Amino acid sequence: MDVNIDAISPEASTHTDPSQRIGQLVQVLEHERQNRWHRWLRGVGYWIAWEIARNVVCMWLHVRPYGFDSIWSFPARIGQNIGFVALLGYCLLPSKERRNAVLELAAIDDDAILAPLYEQHRLIYIEPIRKAFVRQLGNLTPANRDCLSPNIVKAMREALGNCASPVFGSSWNEEYALAVIRATGQIGDERMMRQLEKLASLNPKKDRERRIKYAALDALPILKSRLELERASETLLRPAEESGAEPLLRPAVPRERLETVLLRPQ
DSSP: OOOOGGGGSHHHHTTSOHHHHHHHHHHHHHHHHHTHHHHHHHHHHHHHHHHHHHHHHHHHTTOOTTOOSSTTHHHHHHHHHHHHHHHHHHHHSOOHHHHHHHHHHHTSOOGGGHHHHHTTTTSSOHHHHHHHHHHHHTTOOGGGGGGOOHHHHHHHHHHHHHHTOTTTGGGSOHHHHHHHHHHHHHHOOHHHHHHHHHHHTOOOOSHHHHHHHHHHHHHHHHHHHHHHHHHHHHHHHSOOOOTTOOOSOOOSSOHHHHHHHHHOOO
16 A cells, blocks of 8 residues: 655645545555554564674673673663663554644544544544544534544443543543533434433532533533434424325226226217
8 A cells, every 4th residue: 555654744735625635644544554563573673683782792791681690780681671661662652654644633623534533542642632522523513423433422422421420530531521512412312312411410519520510401402402303304204104095086987987988989
């Protein structure tokens, strides 16, 4: 898969349509995801080369590389630990291309960034991703809820459930939780309505819990009215069943006699 990594430069994004730019950045992220095992193999190769060099230096200094029999043993063990930590950092931390693509993707004001950004939520650069999520969740309406992937809807349900949890509620970012609650009023379903009702019935003891309850109270009537309108529209647009239906108009004469009259020559 050929991907132009240079496409993530600011100069390349100046004269590019936002939707086209999102496609380019998603392509870069997919390329980085597919090459994650290559990154692990390169990291293991660097670590093996580091260990070989460390053992050569230890042999030259007549030091056991894994013992504590001389004054040089402690630096040798420190070098071993440095190599292992560097291996983990190289393999686990995101690459420069991935970080740049995620940061630029988070800066685009478009609903299409929600799905690809959700797949990158484990990055250490969580603050720009969280801010982008809060911004785009505030722009959601029933008309553009198709941009939400099933994983994002699942994450929103988990956030609503954890906000009401006495154990995990305080660990959630308040700004993100309030954005999810407000967006639920626009794109929520029956299951989310029950979660909002639970949040609205909280007995708040802290200011944070009070703000979450008031946000749920504001979003709940919006969600209920929208669901009622959707159910009413489905009822109005439902086709009539044909089973057992009788004709509304009947001919004045039998069908056989009618055909005879119509075919009689003049």
